[in-house]
Amino acid sequence: MLLPDSPEYKRAQRQHKKATKNRPMTIDQEWTPFRAAEKRFKARFPPPDLSGVLDLACRDKSRVSELDAGGWKGSANAVECLEIPPMSETGNTIAYRFPTIHGLVLLPSFVSKEKQRELVIWALSRHARQPNNTNLDIHYFLPENGLWNSARVDSQKDVLVQPRAPRSTDVETASPGPRQLVNNTPASPENFQSINTTPKPPQSPSPSVPPALASSLLYKLRWANIGWFYHWGTKQYDFSKGKGTIDGELQRICKDAVRSVDWTKVHGSNDDGWGSEGPDWHTWDETYEPDAGIINFYQEKDTLMAHVDRSEVCATSPLVSMSLGNAAVFLIGGLTRDSEPTPILLRSGDVVIMSGPACRRAYHGVPRILEGTLPGHLESRSVKDEVMAKEWEPYEAYMRTTRININVRQVFPKGFDPYANAT
Numbered sequence: 124m125l126l127p128d129s130p131e132y133k134r135a136q137r138q139h140k141k142a143t144k145n146r147p148m149t150i151d152q153e154w155t156p157f158r159a160a161e162k163r164f165k166a167r168f169p170p171p172d173l174s175g176v177l178d179l180a181c182r183d184k185s186r187v188s189e190l191d192a193g194g195w196k197g198s199a200n201a202v203e204c205l206e207i208p209p210m211s212e213t214g215n216t217i218a219y220r221f222p223t224i225h226g227l228v229l230l231p232s233f234v235s236k237e238k239q240r241e242l243v244i245w246a247l248s249r250h251a252r253q254p255n256n257t258n259l260d261i262h263y264f265l266p267e268n269g270l271w272n273s274a275r276v277d278s279q280k281d282v283l284v285q286p287r288a289p290r291s292t293d294v295e296t297a298s299p300g301p302r303q304l305v306n307n308t309p310a311s312p313e314n315f316q317s318i319n320t321t322p323k324p325p326q327s328p329s330p331s332v333p334p335a336l337a338s339s340l341l342y343k344l345r346w347a348n349i350g351w352f353y354h355w356g357t358k359q360y361d362f363s364k365g366k367g368t369i370d371g372e373l374q375r376i377c378k379d380a381v382r383s384v385d386w387t388k389v390h391g392s393n394d395d396g397w398g399s400e401g402p403d404w405h406t407w408d409e410t411y412e413p414d415a416g417i418i419n420f421y422q423e424k425d426t427l428m429a430h431v432d433r434s435e436v437c438a439t440s441p442l443v444s445m446s447l448g449n450a451a452v453f454l455i456g457g458l459t460r461d462s463e464p465t466p467i468l469l470r471s472g473d474v475v476i477m478s479g480p481a482c483r484r485a486y487h488g489v490p491r492i493l494e495g496t497l498p499g500h501l502e503s504r505s506v507k508d509e510v511m512a513k514e515w516e517p518y519e520a521y522m523r524t525t526r527i528n529i530n531v532r533q534v535f536p537k538g539f540d541p542y543a544n545a546t
């Protein structure tokens with residue numbers, strides 16, 4: 124967080140003045156409530172006021188030092204949310220539901236500190252590499268053992284990565300960009316055939332990207348695919364590529380999260396919008412089966428615009444989303460961008476579950492990564508074992524400026540075989 128006397132604050136102030144000099148006075152009246160909230164939280168100057176942002180870590184005494192060290196804080200009661208009583212007397216998961224966003228559940232600190240470190244290592248060194256797609260594969264011939272394992276500056280193993288397209292000097296240099304907005308029709312069992320037969324041409328590599336060191340490309344990594352392959356051009360899954368594997372441990376964490384919630388308390392009183400078969404939440408213990416997802420890598424200035432994840436044929440089953448590293452402001456609104464979104468501060472270890480027809484179709488996004496909020500347990504000095512502490516050092520250095528979100532979904536109802544249904 125910037126202090127008003129610091130040179131960084133003054134620089135942000137100057138940039139703000141320059142950027143807004145020619146802006147019409149009425150511009151903010153044209154923004155939807157969602158867009159206006161995005162702008163507010165994204166702003167470097169003045170730094171956003173987080174007093175209206177729900178920060179459940181403020182209710183947890185064991186997180187005091189984490190909150191103080193990071194500087195940024197929301198409020199314990201900024202948004203109405205209700206604790207869901209645990210399923211049994213032995214259950215110890217603390218879970219919250221939101222009366223205004225039906226189907227949204229938040230499990231603060233669900234992922235243990237050790238597991239958070241394991242997931243970071245898994246995401247960077249084992250998952251973000253072939254055969255899993257990343258945003259960088261489109262433009263570069265990435266090293267076979269993955270970017271992370273080729274980027275060790277300390278051991279002089281840093282690899283020069285070559286672009287896929289021959290270099291052209293005619294075009295302006297473009298960075299292999301963020302996720303693009305494409306409006307897609309919501310997937311459903313009824314239009315599955317047409318989705319399956321829509322052509323999904325590979326994206327063309329950019330002729331303007333120069334060769335780059337693996338260590339610098341790591342900071343341009345934006346996403347890595349999990350499970351069923353996703354085609355960004357059409358915003359549809361590409362089933363012709365087969366089903367990528369889902370890490371067993373990741374599956375277990377997601378299933379544990381879903382099983383730890385008493386869904387009767389979340390969905391028990393409202394049957395609206397579940398479709399002709401009616402609600403299926405009471406079967407999730409057996410039928411929830413994650414089969415796809417994405418790992419999002421955010422650097423401090425990265426954002427994720429308002430969107431709805433509607434490519435899954437299962438339009439109501441839980442989407443499990445885990446936060447690792449720096450904290451972020453997460454916005455979740457309604458069926459259009461015209462509803463005022465609810466702001467929630469997500470910290471490392473928190474799990475969000477989006478479930479049911481209303482929540483799965485709600486616009487949501489991440490307008491702000493809160494710089495300087497890497498918690499102490501993701502620093503190598505907190506790792507007791509000496510060898511593991513040493514191993515963690517490069518991860519700590521990368522995570523200083525990074526937030527990782529592991530976003531896991533269920534594309535098909537359990538037992539649905541897309542190949543048997545293909546024409």
Ligand SMILES: O=C(O)CCC(=O)C(=O)O
Pocket residue numbers: 417419427432444453487488489528530
């Ligand atoms: O980063 C997050 O918390 C949310 C990511 C998300 O909404 C998505 O991947 O669809």
Ligand SMILES: [Fe+2]
Pocket residue numbers: 430431432487
């Ligand atoms: Fe999303």
